[in-house]
Amino acid sequence: MGEVGSALTSAKAILVTGGAGYIGAHVCEALAAAGYRPVTYDNLSTGRRRFVRWGPLVEGDVWDADKVRHTLIAHDISAVMHFAGSSVVPESVRAPLDYYRNNVGGLFGLLGGMREAGVNRLVFSSTCAVYGDPGDDPITEATPLAPVTPYGRSKLGCEQILSDASAAHGLNVIALRYFNASGASASGLIGEDRPVETHLIPRAMMALRGQIDDFAVHGTDYPTPDGTAVRDYVHVGDLAQGHLAALTQLLGDRRGFFACNLGAGRGHSVRQVLEAITNHSGLRLPDAAGARRAGDPPHLVSDITLARQALGFAPRQSDLPSIVASAWAWHSRLSAVRAFGGAARLSAFRTSAPPTWALPADGVPARHPTAHGPALQDADGDHADGRWG
Ligand SMILES: NC(=O)c1ccc[n+]([C@@H]2O[C@H](COP(=O)([O-])OP(=O)(O)OC[C@H]3O[C@@H](n4cnc5c(N)ncnc54)[C@H](O)[C@@H]3O)[C@@H](O)[C@H]2O)c1
Numbered sequence: 001m002g003e004v005g006s007a008l009t010s011a012k013a014i015l016v017t018g019g020a021g022y023i024g025a026h027v028c029e030a031l032a033a034a035g036y037r038p039v040t041y042d043n044l045s046t047g048r049r050r051f052v053r054w055g056p057l058v059e060g061d062v063w064d065a066d067k068v069r070h071t072l073i074a075h076d077i078s079a080v081m082h083f084a085g086s087s088v089v090p091e092s093v094r095a096p097l098d099y100y101r102n103n104v105g106g107l108f109g110l111l112g113g114m115r116e117a118g119v120n121r122l123v124f125s126s127t128c129a130v131y132g133d134p135g136d137d138p139i140t141e142a143t144p145l146a147p148v149t150p151y152g153r154s155k156l157g158c159e160q161i162l163s164d165a166s167a168a169h170g171l172n173v174i175a176l177r178y179f180n181a182s183g184a185s186a187s188g189l190i191g192e193d194r195p196v197e198t199h200l201i202p203r204a205m206m207a208l209r210g211q212i213d214d215f216a217v218h219g220t221d222y223p224t225p226d227g228t229a230v231r232d233y234v235h236v237g238d239l240a241q242g243h244l245a246a247l248t249q250l251l252g253d254r255r256g257f258f259a260c261n262l263g264a265g266r267g268h269s270v271r272q273v274l275e276a277i278t279n280h281s282g283l284r285l286p287d288a289a290g291a292r293r294a295g296d297p298p299h300l301v302s303d304i305t306l307a308r309q310a311l312g313f314a315p316r317q318s319d320l321p322s323i324v325a326s327a328w329a330w331h332s333r334l335s336a337v338r339a340f341g342g343a344a345r346l347s348a349f350r351t352s353a354p355p356t357w358a359l360p361a362d363g364v365p366a367r368h369p370t371a372h373g374p375a376l377q378d379a380d381g382d383h384a385d386g387r388w389g
């Protein structure tokens with residue numbers, strides 16, 4: 001972190017929409033470790049201000065094309081990683097228009113700003129939900145795209161828009177279809193901490209700590225070996241490395257639209273996850289069988305052959321014990337911090353230095369060369385050759 005000040009002027013800047021969220025923040029941490037300068041663009045609807053630690057935060061909506069354009073130019077951005085969006089499957093069933101608006105409408109705003117600013121490289125957060133409920137595992141990229149929820153359909157719509165924009169306008173895109181992101185950073189600084197938590201692992205850990213009292217296993221009558229739904233849990237740190245590999249390709253010679261799975265390549269049932277949590281913590285949840293949740297397929301497990309071949313993707317931390325151990329460590333810190341009287345005290349558990357940069361109100365670093373005027377070209381021609389057709 002001591003290097004951050006000097007890196008401000010030399011490192012390639014990457015716009016991370018949704019960088020205050022769970023996956024986006026982990027990718028920002030990995031970007032900084034790899035020598036990039038992550039610039040978070042986030043409306044903080046589900047993200048956390050304190051998760052933005054490895055570069056500046058610009059508060060804004062991705063629908064706001066003018067603000068996106070201004071941010072891209074002001075920060076001399078080389079590529080965009082687009083995490084911002086709404087991603088809770090059952091919520092999308094209840095409020096589909098909100099999901100189309102934020103995910104598809106948000107993408108239009110982002111693309112409008114990128115086109116105006118001449119930035120043409122994008123890593124897109126897609127999802128295994130684009131495959132719907134295919135029945136057979138493992139899921140390859142040749143599995144038919146047949147989403148069964150508004151969330152999945154909104155993400156597939158985004159992929160199709162990006163593919164068309166790539167063919168017509170020279171936009172270069174890698175869409176990464178994640179399976180179930182899980183676990184937390186070894187730094188102890190970031191992990192799952194949404195205002196309303198719906199995901200299995202954090203909810204089970206919150207229930208064990210007495211922080212929620214409505215935990216249930218959603219469905220025990222699925223056609224799976226133990227009757228509970230099977231998912232492919234992939235460590236968020238492995239996902240972050242997959243994003244770095246995708247970015248490297250886009251900054252190199254990767255052109256056009258490319259989509260691939262990112263998962264662990266193996267599945268675990270809800271009961272197996274709960275058992276792993278018990279093995280790690282020594283604590284067991286009371287049996288709480290509940291009804292199926294709207295929109296949940298019985299089993300989703302990835303084939304990651306294409307990601308291995310195309311991106312060199314190699315999950316290293318995505319075994320269930322490692323995922324559970326890192327998530328448990330994170331929730332232990334979070335609980336202790338809250339017991340001490342406020343999440344702001346998370347810095348007490350910091351394992352590395354706080355951010356060394358400071359920004360004026362508009363989020364533009366004053367000493368940045370492009371801070372006070374448009375810069376559609378730079379020394380290495382990033383924006384010059386980034387112009388859309
Ligand atoms: N968590 C998973 O298992 C998973 C799986 C597959 C795909 N994804 C996708 O990955 C991305 C990130 O997921 P996450 O789990 O980190 O979610 P998250 O809710 O933790 O993060 C999303 C971030 O985007 C921000 N945001 C939302 N709408 C915005 C808008 N209109 N403008 C600006 N910022 C906005 C939020 O404030 C938040 O910081 C999402 O696009 C999601 O669909 C997640």
Ligand SMILES: O=c1ccn([C@@H]2O[C@H](COP(=O)(O)OP(=O)(O)O[C@H]3O[C@H](CO)[C@H](O)[C@H](O)[C@H]3O)[C@@H](O)[C@H]2O)c(=O)[nH]1
Pocket residue numbers: 087088089127128129178179180181198199200201203204215216217218219229230231270293296300
């Ligand atoms: O309290 C809970 C929470 C979840 N579950 C079950 O645990 C499994 C995993 O659920 P999560 O909510 O953790 O994850 P999802 O599989 O629903 O969602 C993940 O995959 C989706 C695609 O299918 C989206 O991409 C989404 O963003 C991503 O988190 C599901 O069978 C769910 O019903 C429970 O039994 N109890």
